[in-house]
Amino acid sequence: MTKISVKTKLKAVEEYANGNVTLASVRHKYGIAEHDFQIWVGIYARFGKGPLLNPPKVTGDFRLNLVKWKQENLASISETCIHFGYRSPGSVYQWECLYNKQGPQALLRLRRGRKPKNGQTTRQESRQASSAPKTEPNLTKRKLIVKDTTRCLKKIDSLEKASKKELAQVIYDLKAKYLLKDLIDALPISLSTYQYWQNRFEHPDEDEEELKAVIKGLFNYFQAEYGVRRLSTQIRDYYRLIGKKTPNHKRIQRLMHEMGLKCIKYNRRVRKYDSSKGPNGKKAKNKLNRRFMSNRKYQKMVCDITELKAHDGRKVYLEIIKDLATNQLLTWSVSQHPNLQFALDPLQQLLKQLPHTGYQLTLHTDQGWHYQHRAWRKLLRQGNIRQSMSHRATCLDNAACETVFSKLK
Missing domain, CATH: 1.10.10 (Arc Repressor Mutant, subunit A)
Incomplete structure (x- = not known):
């Protein structure tokens, strides 16, 4: 590749600055590299042609100030060269690598010129080596x-x-x-x-110290029951409330790890109650089919079971039978064990108070194993009640019971 003189480059820069030509056309005309030409144009626009003809004197302090300014301002090599009026981007790259590996003293000790080839030493290095005492490493x-x-x-x-x-x-x-x-x-x-x-x-970060205090305060407030995810949500809500920038969940996780905060009360996923065990008994067709409106009591009823948590931490199960005409809870049952007798109690209470109506009665449930059991179907036949079941994983037909449970919880 032909070496281009400084005068030719300066002529190209002045032609680009004075004429109505594009940067690419001038660069191709004189055969100048794009990166170098952009730096020259930037230096010419900032300082004129002085630094291009007479570059600044390179000393140890100049190298150190240049690299520090680049890293403090997160500037690119081109921006750094233009800011200091220095036209050699390759040297800037080498200085920064040397600074990151060996520290600022390496830039201050750096000598101009190329290193000797084939392991040869300079005169100054040989004199220093001969005068230095022969000592083994400590x-x-x-x-x-x-x-x-x-x-x-x-x-x-x-x-x-x-x-x-x-x-x-x-x-x-x-x-x-x-x-x-x-x-x-x-x-x-x-x-x-x-x-x-x-x-x-x-010089600790004040924002990080404040975040640590917030994390520790909320962690103790929730009695070590909240992990990173749930605690991050609470912290973000708090920061939005006070009008500050919300922290990242990874930062919260790192600070919790440094402070030794860990959720130990719920270290495994709590199993949720599910009464469905697959096709164990006989299923009924969906007779309700989301037609919830009725003007006759006992004509359309719904039944479901939910799981509650008591104050002492125990699990409690609740079953209700609700009338869709009056929105009244006809019967209910509470137990610590969701067994068959627990499910049959509300239906037995309903049969005791059920009057003679003269029209078809329908009781809608999900596909829980209690409602597929032959004892449940036997009680329905005794009360002349038609059985209706939702499709699997479809709770829309039982929304009336779900609404009661939602308000109750």
């Missing part, structure tokens, strides 16, 4: 650091399993005893990562 100090770190991290099996935050906390606690350089060399953590967590330790 393995004893390294072992002491690892031992102290393992003692601080008693719950961690090995240093490789420890998180960066935990390692940074150990370094923060041990830096009064050891040199920071020795701690960084002995532990699997970089200097920039430690500096990030050190800033977090010394």
Whole structure:
């Protein structure tokens, strides 16, 4: 690829700035790369042609300020080059990689020019190596650091399993005893990562501390019965009420894990009551078919069972028989065990108070095993009551009972 001179690039930039031509047409005319040409155009628009002809002097402070500004403002390489009037995006990328791996001191120590090939050393490096004393690495100090770190991290099996935050906390606690350089060399953590967590330790986030207090308060208010999902809903409602931005559920989960808050009262899904056991007995056709209107008492009746929770935590079962003409609860039964006798009691009470009507009576239920039992069907025949059943997994025909249960609960 032919190297393009600075004068040619400057001529292309001025042609684009002064004429009615597109950036792509000028770039193709002079054979300039798109990324580089956009940076040159941005520098020319911001500073003129001065930085293009005479670029700024590159020093250690210049590199450090450039990389810090880029990371603090979350800027791209092009935006950073335009902001500092520096026309080499490749150098910016290399400086940032060096800063992330070795810290700010690496940018200050960086020398201009290329590194020697084939492992050759420069004159200055050879002089420093010859004048430096021949000492072996201090393995004893390294072992002491690892031992102290393992003692601080008693719950961690090995240093490789420890998180960066935990390692940074150990370094923060041990830096009064050891040199920071020795701690960084002995532990699997970089200097920039430690500096990030050190800033977090010394300047905690006020919003996060407030969120921790809210989480702990609501967790104790609900007596440790709410997990992450239910607690997240309550926290979001609270933040909407006070007019603040709602936190993410992953953030709430992380903070609950850090504070050791865990729902222990309901660690498994509570089984809900279901009276249907499949085709155990004889099923009846749907005679009601959602025709709920009636002007005669006892002509259309519905029956169903629900599960309730008592104050002491026990499960209680309720069965009702409701008349659709008067919306009156004719009979009901309450028991701690949903057995057959519990289901038959309301029907037996109904037969005792049932008068002679002279018209067809219908009792509608679901397909629960109680209502398919021959004892239930025998009682219906004794009272000349026609049996009606909903289709499986269809509660619309029994909506009258469901409404009563909903209001009751």
